Amino acid sequence: MRAQSVALCRPLLPEDTVVQPMLDVSPPKWHLAHTTWFWETFLLREYLPGYQVFHPDYAFLFNSYYNSLGSRVNRADRGTLSRPPLADVYAYRQAVDAAMQQLLIQQADTLPPAFWEVLELGLQHEQQHQELLATDIKYILSTSPLAPAYSDAKLAPIAASSAAKATWLPVAGGVHRIGFEGEGFCFDNEQAPHDTYVADFELQNRLVTNAEYLEFMAAGGYQDFRYWLGEGWDLVQQQGWQAPLYWLERDGQWLRFTHHGLQPVNPAAPVTHVSFYEADAYAQWRGCRLPTEQEWEIAARQFGPDPAAGTFLESNLFDPQPLPPDAAPDKCHQLLGDAWEWTYSAYHPYPGYQKAAGALGEYNGKFMVNQLVLRGGSCATPESHIRLTYRNFFHADKRWQFTGIRLAR
Amino acid sequence: MRAQSVALCRPLLPEDTVVQPMLDVSPPKWHLAHTTWFWETFLLREYLPGYQVFHPDYAFLFNSYYNSLGSRVNRADRGTLSRPPLADVYAYRQAVDAAMQQLLIQQADTLPPAFWEVLELGLQHEQQHQELLATDIKYILSTSPLAPAYSDAKLAPIAASSAAKATWLPVAGGVHRIGFEGEGFCFDNEQAPHDTYVADFELQNRLVTNAEYLEFMAAGGYQDFRYWLGEGWDLVQQQGWQAPLYWLERDGQWLRFTHHGLQPVNPAAPVTHVSFYEADAYAQWRGCRLPTEQEWEIAARQFGPDPAAGTFLESNLFDPQPLPPDAAPDKCHQLLGDAWEWTYSAYHPYPGYQKAAGALGEYNGKFMVNQLVLRGGSCATPESHIRLTYRNFFHADKRWQFTGIRLAR
Amino acid sequence: MRAQSVALCRPLLPEDTVVQPMLDVSPPKWHLAHTTWFWETFLLREYLPGYQVFHPDYAFLFNSYYNSLGSRVNRADRGTLSRPPLADVYAYRQAVDAAMQQLLIQQADTLPPAFWEVLELGLQHEQQHQELLATDIKYILSTSPLAPAYSDAKLAPIAASSAAKATWLPVAGGVHRIGFEGEGFCFDNEQAPHDTYVADFELQNRLVTNAEYLEFMAAGGYQDFRYWLGEGWDLVQQQGWQAPLYWLERDGQWLRFTHHGLQPVNPAAPVTHVSFYEADAYAQWRGCRLPTEQEWEIAARQFGPDPAAGTFLESNLFDPQPLPPDAAPDKCHQLLGDAWEWTYSAYHPYPGYQKAAGALGEYNGKFMVNQLVLRGGSCATPESHIRLTYRNFFHADKRWQFTGIRLAR
Amino acid sequence: MRAQSVALCRPLLPEDTVVQPMLDVSPPKWHLAHTTWFWETFLLREYLPGYQVFHPDYAFLFNSYYNSLGSRVNRADRGTLSRPPLADVYAYRQAVDAAMQQLLIQQADTLPPAFWEVLELGLQHEQQHQELLATDIKYILSTSPLAPAYSDAKLAPIAASSAAKATWLPVAGGVHRIGFEGEGFCFDNEQAPHDTYVADFELQNRLVTNAEYLEFMAAGGYQDFRYWLGEGWDLVQQQGWQAPLYWLERDGQWLRFTHHGLQPVNPAAPVTHVSFYEADAYAQWRGCRLPTEQEWEIAARQFGPDPAAGTFLESNLFDPQPLPPDAAPDKCHQLLGDAWEWTYSAYHPYPGYQKAAGALGEYNGKFMVNQLVLRGGSCATPESHIRLTYRNFFHADKRWQFTGIRLAR
Structure with a gap:
């Protein structure tokens, strides 16, 4: 390690x-x-x-x-x-x-x-x-105008393929159990395991793609305050956001800075490097919403995951990958790896949460306000590090992690 | 009106x-x-x-x-x-x-x-x-060193009384219904009414008093990072917080600026003008915690309120009032009026929340991130304005509202 | 008084x-x-x-x-x-x-x-x-969009006249004496009177007019860094300066906010509410320069002033006034009153300067760095307050005083 | 080069x-x-x-x-x-x-x-x-707590010597010529050469030493606003200045960070890394003042320099050196090299200054406001780079250059 x-x-x-x-x-x-x-x-x-x-x-x-x-x-x-x-x-x-x-x-x-x-x-x-x-x-x-590549691994050319069509996975409401139980390691913030109630909902079976996000951009999503939370809209104005972090328009084409240098945007790949504000605005524009972390975990336990399918740090790809067109429409994909998924849940203590004694008590507990929970890990997460109960957390404006979007309704 | x-x-x-x-x-x-x-x-x-x-x-x-x-x-x-x-x-x-x-x-x-x-x-x-x-x-x-009084109403002298002893009210866990239902006005953020699951918990039957908060201060609460959320501790250091807003130590005695000018701190009265950070640190120091808004509403429906007992804007007192020593120990007091109660719940949309169309859609919805829910109204709230399902919201650092503390465990 | x-x-x-x-x-x-x-x-x-x-x-x-x-x-x-x-x-x-x-x-x-x-x-x-x-x-x-007038005195309509043509007054170089001498009051910063050497120079016999300044604006003066000191150019960019303070373009016409509300810019009147940076950039663009305070005082003693001709506070006009077309071309006009004149001299102690003892020693001396000297008073200066040796001082970016421009070469 | x-x-x-x-x-x-x-x-x-x-x-x-x-x-x-x-x-x-x-x-x-x-x-x-x-x-x-040395050259131990006693060199007032004339290179800001008038004055024949500056510190110089320009005093308060930059008190002894790592303060060496504000406050406390750049150049031409005696970049000492006790009392020492000397002169254009055409016109001219002139070069200046007419310039608060103090009266 x-x-x-x-x-x-x-x-x-x-x-x-x-x-x-x-x-x-x-x-x-x-x-x-x-x-x-x-x-x-x-x-x-x-x-x-x-x-x-x-x-x-x-x-x-x-x-x-x-x-x-x-x-x-x-x-x-x-x-x-x-x-x-x-x-x-x-x-x-x-x-x-x-x-x-x-x-x-x-x-x-x-x-x-x-x-x-x-x-x-x-x-x-x-x-x-x-x-x-x-x-x-x-x-x-x-940050360098030289746009240096971290890795000179040859990338496969982007095929003109599209990602698998998204489907909605229905989850029946009721009391469900979430949080870490059983053997092995977990962080203190994944406990105590507890019951939670959710109403009926549906979760999309894959991440939102660049192609879908480009539709939001083309529809004027970054110019229309109605889709945005107030603090998000202020940020859009102040920072002049027009696209996800690392995107660059050149001669009418969108490029992205990646670990492999500047690359064309792959329409089939999941969108990443978006803030919570962008994720939420996108969902609003689609007439959907982001899931809560409870919904995410309940659906993930029910419909997934196929862990082998995710993209993790070990792949050296450093970018979320398209879902193959033949992926099973009734399973939930890209749950682990690829991109962290913003939830509309605050990073607060679970019922029964106990922080550790001593200095290690400062590991997780003191951050439990003003941040949002992200689930599922990313293409930069070591595969053995992630699990369905894992709770990551960032402020709503952060974009430099591999963060993506999954829709609920 | x-x-x-x-x-x-x-x-x-x-x-x-x-x-x-x-x-x-x-x-x-x-x-x-x-x-x-x-x-x-x-x-x-x-x-x-x-x-x-x-x-x-x-x-x-x-x-x-x-x-x-x-x-x-x-x-x-x-x-x-x-x-x-x-x-x-x-x-x-x-x-x-x-x-x-x-x-x-x-x-x-x-x-x-x-x-x-x-x-x-x-x-x-x-x-x-x-x-x-x-x-x-x-x-x-x-802000004036002249400390002018807004009102020259004669205040009754502070009796050397203490407040009613606090009791713990037990609530049985399970699925409960919260949110506004029925006749009359509510804001869109109080809907949709919905089921929610909570585990067994206890809520204190009155607000934390100045005397109790002074114990936290005397115990070095403002000097010990272990009780504080990280962003709260940073603020304590930067702002030099040593007491609630409006408190002033003079010749060894604590005074408070009020609508009636500078007044001695009344030990029996609820502490107010504290931030979420202070409320949470106080709770941590007591070995307790703040309630969630779900817990608050469930307990309030079960054990209260006696609305007539609260202090509202119409009283012209502009300060939360002590709970009389003979208050019933098995009821929940000071739920409506007196001081807004910080909950450990983020101000997020309820399940099924729908914002209004047009400009009025900007009334509540666009603030639903980075703020915490407060419940119950304060001594500055018009009596007819408040109800048990009312969701107020402020950022965690705000202290200029009449904000107080109620403990849960 | x-x-x-x-x-x-x-x-x-x-x-x-x-x-x-x-x-x-x-x-x-x-x-x-x-x-x-x-x-x-x-x-x-x-x-x-x-x-x-x-x-x-x-x-x-x-x-x-x-x-x-x-x-x-x-x-x-x-x-x-x-x-x-x-x-x-x-x-x-x-x-x-x-x-x-x-x-x-x-x-x-x-x-x-x-x-x-x-x-x-x-x-x-x-x-x-x-x-x-x-x-x-x-x-x-x-600051109010209502643009309220301080005074409702009826203003004479602006005649379509032009100001007197500017002339250059030649001063022979050599050792000259400046600073306050003789009877009456002066501030400590006007002393000690002392000799100073200047080379031959010429000073313009009146203030720069709005019409002349509009030529600078029309020639792209606010868009061309070459005329500007570095810190001034940064400010132009950051603040988006396009005109003097209080100027407002509406329907292709320049208006100015004045003590009499919004008024059309009078081409014949001296330009005012300009920073040192603007005064210097204007002079650079004209191929001239600003005088030093020594030059200003030497020329003023030689060619002026006609004190009765100036506009002072007592006039209740609150704006510098045009020089009548028949003003004597071989005299120096508008020296006292009308507009403070930026000099290219730092506000530093004169040789032999002594600051007063005690608290009044803080009156002038401690400001003697990072500011520039202005001479001659303005339309807001009481007439009995000003004299040729008077040294006012402001930072280079200030525009809210009645500050104007006189050229030297 | x-x-x-x-x-x-x-x-x-x-x-x-x-x-x-x-x-x-x-x-x-x-x-x-x-x-x-x-x-x-x-x-x-x-x-x-x-x-x-x-x-x-x-x-x-x-x-x-x-x-x-x-x-x-x-x-x-x-x-x-x-x-x-x-x-x-x-x-x-x-x-x-x-x-x-x-x-x-x-x-x-x-x-x-x-x-x-x-x-x-x-x-x-x-x-x-x-x-x-x-x-x-x-x-x-x-900036590193490791205090790494740039050079591991062995330093001679600091002898318990004191510097040569300072003397005052009298200069007769009158019209003097300054600015660069003759053969060789100069910057545009050293021209045009011109006459200037100064009154009688005296200049100290060496730089102020650390021992002398320590007296100012011991007398409470950093705690008494009366010696300070207003903007300097604000800075002292905000930054908590107690000593020159790079000074560090440890166990009652003053150390300095140098190119050779942390070293004891040498009492005989010139004080350096002081701002204009500190230089001026020191002079005020001594009942003296800083020279103008005109005075400095006039005295330097009359009493100095002995260029060979200065400490320049080529010495690899990177610190101003003590004046030997046997230095001639009637000569002006340490004029070139050792430490830049703050003058009480603004960095403004000389009479007849012409900036170059094109991009190189931005070399010097656009900085001619809000900065003060320093003269004489430092221990970090290449020996062939410096001359008596050289005009360096920095803002009054800067301390990271090798800046020192020479007194006038």
Whole structure:
């Protein structure tokens, strides 16, 4: 798992690992160091006798947001720090990995359950930052007029195909159970499992495509306030939004900046890099709506997923993929992977939610206001990281993640 | 109803009706004119043949946020406009009231149902601005170091009494019905009525008092990040919050700015002028939580309310009042009136929500993101305006309304 | 002198005296109180035995910028304070005037020279605020789309005349003496009188007219960066400047907001309400330049002025007036009154400058950086207030004073 | 000359060349490319037939502020661009240098005078960016808590010596000639040479030392508004300034961040990294003042300089050096090199100033407002770049250049 983070940064130049072109993006160098600090802080310092921290200043430099663990570099200043250089960060990673190995070999038999729980959390945390690495690298490379490709993998030419026609999957209302139950890892915010009531509804069986979204654009969707939430409309005006993030019109054709450089928009592929405001406006324009997270999970349990079908980080495609025209019309597709799906649910605690004690109590709980839940993972999510009960969360205006749209009614 | 708006402004000087000391506050002169513009725009122009607007520029000046009705003064600039003067605004009110009277007398028999619906909405809208007048006037007067009283009504001295002891009211989980049903007016956001599932819970039978909140303050509540949501903690640090809005420590005693000038904090009275962040932090510190709006409404239907007991705008007290010590311990008190109660529910559409057609569709729907629901009305709410299904909404950081806390667990 | 301040506010409504539509503008109520506080603080408290301040909070409310005299209302918040009301401020003025009268009658023979110096300064200070009242009132009224007139004095219709043709007045270079010498009052910043060297130069004998400035506009002056200082060009872009402040194009005709409401631009009148950036860009476009303050004063001493010819506050015209076509071509006109003339001189201390001791040392000295000197007074300056050595100063971007242009080469 | 820019960047890691921790600082990578773009744009494209630009996007990326040459990256965004990488920029430099060599070899005999003038300007421009490289690199490294040294040159230990005692050099008033005359290069802003009148004055014969500045600090200079210009005092309050930039108190001792890492403050060395506000406040506190640029140049011509004695970029010391105790008391020392000296003169055009035609007219002229003149160069200035008539300019609040203080009276 640790090697995957390094592998993601291998195509980068040292220069690429330093910059922070907007507040939400962290420099790749910072991601590599912060995840390492996590292991050092929560495991090595706690469990490896006599462990000396790699550098006394790294806790200040690489703590993200844990007030329990003291002061830290202002988030907005992460991109101003050229030191320590990338080579030192790699050395930090190696030293911490070696110490972890030593700890695991020497003490595997005597480590308490709490250790193994945090170890699991460290792996999950590393995976979350792998997704952020993929999306932050994209943003970093996009700011250059040179439009450099992250990957020179040859892309298959876009066939003039269309995606499978969307169908509506009906779900019967009533009391349903959601939230994580059973074996394996979950985040605290997926619990407690609980009953919830929903009325009858229908969910669309695939993500909204670029072709469908282009219809919204062609119909003047970005120019008509009636489809928009008020704060969204203000943003459209201030930012001059005319299309999803990374879209660029050149000679009458829409291009998108991707991990493979500038590419034509594929009509059959799911639209991505849209804010909640755009997702909601699109749904309003269609006369539909976004699902709640409860509806999403209930429908997903009933009609899906076929996990193998999703596009995940491991594919190295870094873009959601079209649903094949022969996909089964009575199944729910693209639930896991491809694009995070905005729900019209606030990221609030579930009934019975308990946050962890100590510093790790700051992991999820303190963000439970002013954000919306997204479900299902994306093409930048490691496949083993995602599950149907997973609750991701972002503010309504964010567009730099692989976020997409699924309609309900 | 129209006279009440004017009555609220009678104690003011013309100078008081012009200023806008913060973005959320509108000048009283603006409130008086905007409510009048509402009648003119949605009723007179639509239904009174040959009606000429009072002044061609007033639509630009007094439209609040209706994009359907064209451009308007930037909200932040409302407090820079000395003209039209207060006298002209009163003349505007009289002219519009006279025209309404003419319309009602001459055409009462032929006006369509749509007219009567908007008329009702106009009355409700006027009441909403009466509450805003009460709270905005308080804020305006508070900015002066002279701490002027709005009202010179003699206040009864604060007895050294304590409030009734709080009890916990148990509610059995299951599917309950909420939302507005039946006769009479409701806003579109209270519909559709629908079933919802809640687990067993308990709700406290009264609001949190100043004495209880002072315990939180004394325990270092404003200094300990562990009780706070992240964005709330940032605000505490940036703004230097140490107490609710309007509180002032002088010679070791806590005072509060009120409509009656600076007054000692009454330990038995409900705490008010707290943000959602403070309400949530207080609940966390107590080991409790805030209710959801579903829980609030279900419990309110079961255990209350005794509407006569609440404190409303008509009392001219402009402050929530202590619960008498002999209040029934098995009833839910202070549900309507006194202080708006923060819930841990996002202001989102109910299942089956339909927004109105045309400009009035902008009334409620476009605000349905990033805000939290408050329930029950306050001491500044007209008594006839409030009901158990009423959904008010504010951003989590707002403190200038009469907002309070009720605990759940 | 004191009565003149009140007379200027007489046409205002109480509402007009409260607002602060931009940072540079102070509410008229504040001006009336601040000038009164000046007398109270520097004279009554010092010299009238047993004097009790009118109100203990007024020093906090009405101190402008004297650090020596303690904390004060943030300048940006002056327009948020509705209290004390205008009536109280007038009562404050009367009480202080009465106390001053008492002091002058009872103690005139025993008051020390220092008293009479500060008394003179108090009068001059009052006059400075009379000019600010005139310009701030104009700005306040201008923000309303109603474009209300301050004065309903009938204006003579604009004759289709042109101004006197401009001539160039040649000044021989060499060492000249500038700065205030002799009897009477001057501000500390006009001293010490000193020698200065200038090369041969020419100064234009009148102010630049609207007709001339319209040529600059028509030639694309606001669209061509080559004429502009860098920081000025940035401002033009950000603010979208296309004309002087208060200009408005309607149906192909340029109008100006004035103390008499919206009026057509008079081609023969001097252009006013231009920033230093605009004045300099205009001069660059003409292939000329702005004079230095040394050049201005030397030429003014040699070729002018005819003080009776200027337009001052007492005229109640509130606008610079055209130079009659028969004005003598070999004299320098419009030097005093009409419009402040931007010079290309920084507001720095003269050689030998000494700032006063104590709080009054903050009167002029601490502003001596980042501002430019303006000379000659304007149509809003009391006639007895201005003289050829007078140094006014504003930042390069300011436009709300009656500022104009005179060319040099 | 071109090699020197590269040599300055040799100790840097690629990561160091990308970041922009504050607006005034440009990434070293940008400096290396921008200076190269200057040669390409003003010489190769003009004079080398058939020259193809190295990359079509580089003009957009590396134009600094020339409106004549089209749109460009927002200055604030220079630190967000990781591409092109440092290696590409070095390749750009080599390609342009090779093309320049080709041009010079092939066409040396036929190139017009205008070519040689711009060639000279290109060299001077390169030197200016060498100074900026030195100061920007310092700032970049300083932001890291790791306090990395740019250079590991062993520093001589600070001897417990004191600097030479300061003396006052008297200059007789009268008309003096200043500005550049004669052979060799100068910038347009050093002309026209002209007469100027000054009164008698005295100038101190060396820079103010750290020991002297520490007396100001110990006397509460940063806490007493009376010494400060108003805008400076506001800044002291807002920024919490307590000492020059880069100073850090640790265990009661003052340290400074330098190119050699954190070092103790050397009492005998000139104080540096002070703003104009601090320089002026220090002078006020001493009962002295800052010289005007006229006074500075007149005294410098009369009493100095001994150019060999100054500390320049070539020394690789990157810090102003103490004046030896045996320095001649009747000479003016440290005039060239060591630290730029704030004058109390605005950066305005000299009499007879003519800006160049075309894009190079934007080099100096458009900055001639709101900045102050500094004289004499610093320890980061190439020795061949500086002369007594040289006019540097910065805003009053800037501290990241090697700026120091010389007193006048």
